[in-house]
Amino acid sequence: MDIDVSPLILNWQFILTGLGFTISLSLLSIILGAAIGIFGGVARTYGGPLLDTIVGVYVDLVRSIPVLAILVWTYFAFPLVIGESLTPFTGGVLALGVHLGAYITETIRAGLTSVRPGQMRAALALGMSRTQAIRTIILPQAVIRMLPPLGSLIVIAVKDSAIASVIAVPELLRQSQVLAGKTFRPFEIYTSAMLIYFLICYPTARMIDRIYRNLAPLGAS
């Protein structure tokens, strides 16, 4: 097998565009997922039985459906519900964010319930409202404690962004497919794509580990 990297060098901008989409798609879906997850986790823990049930249904639904099915449904079926079409990118962000949000919800919830009740009592005893206590006292500790699982979820989110290639978001994998088809150099191109994913995900995971090791004592009440 001869190896020819020239298609990569000649088309570096094409690959870079893909990388840009992978990063922006991942970041936006992580932000959406985190927002949903924080709201969902707090709602399940402190929002009373009704909110707990509603958010619980969302979590169970999402966890029982393949992310690919959610993505395809969001892009092809959801527009019929809202009567407006979505760009592939928007569809991708929505689907991946909603998917990720369910897992972050459960992680945040586990973190919140692990903070011992005395912390809430101490915050309330100072005169804080429950919202203030959750925001300034309980949630930060929960997030610090849950950094390792949250870190895994973030890395999984970056990897899952490749699924958006099926709805033609021009992210890294999609661009690689197009390029491989054009240049008949699938080995070089797909190998590079794998390497790029690794170079994003591995340092991200290590960085989160490191942050956790520095912060861990601050989450232990």
Place this chain on the structure above:
Amino acid sequence: MSIRTETPTRPRIGSDAAPILSFDNVCKRYGSLDALAGVTFQVNRGEVVCLIGPSGSGKSTLLRCANALESIDSGRVLMDGRDVHDRRTDARNLRRRMGMVFQNFELFPHLTVLRNVAVGPTTVLRMPAAGAAARAMELLRKVGLGDKAAQYPAALSGGQQQRVAIARALAMQPDVMLFDEPTSALDPETIGEVLSVMKRLADEGMTMVVVTHEMDFAKRVGNWIVVFDHGKVVEQGPPRQVFEEPTIQRTRDFLSHLGWHGESLAASDLLVPAPSGSYEHRTSD
């Protein structure tokens, strides 16, 4: 069920006629358990009232009912004449006038010592950060921990953490301080530093309700002793009476269980007089 203990008369410490905190036949149930079965006693302004009694007798529950961290099933708790558990009462406003100190400190581990003390004023009183930090620093110096301001709680000894917790409660400038076994989780060497801070506070005229097993502290610093058993007040009175001539067998049993046999203790080095103007405890380390 209304078991009311006769309240002996006692000298008023403050000038106010009305008690600052009063419990009137307070009942609290957990399922079928009567955690509080009709508790009645009063706390006057400037007094140090010590609550003693065996484990599970309802002392912590009573403190939590005092600042509405727990609801009550019947009876009344009045703070400055206001019904703490009345739905129209602003519980948050009441709570910030009652500082609370917990057995296991409950410092906020993700905040520096300074922020632990300043977080109440900034979030609850909406005090500007600089002003809150200045107040926090002043209180930390008072409890002898000015040099620990930038540390995180995990780096402090138990006694130091508890002094920070006292400073944190004082930062809200409360009218009453509630202490729930503040020295029970401490090593014997560090108990003294916390008790001496509390004694200074009492000397400054702070009204205090102290759940404690430190009979020496209760006797020396307390103005009024309330003995709990099975969710009831079985005896109350001035320390001399409760400790020297307890009228109830249950009190006698409890005191002897703690190794107290009615005789006065020789001067203990537990309560080291602190330098004037500071709560700082002289330690040898």
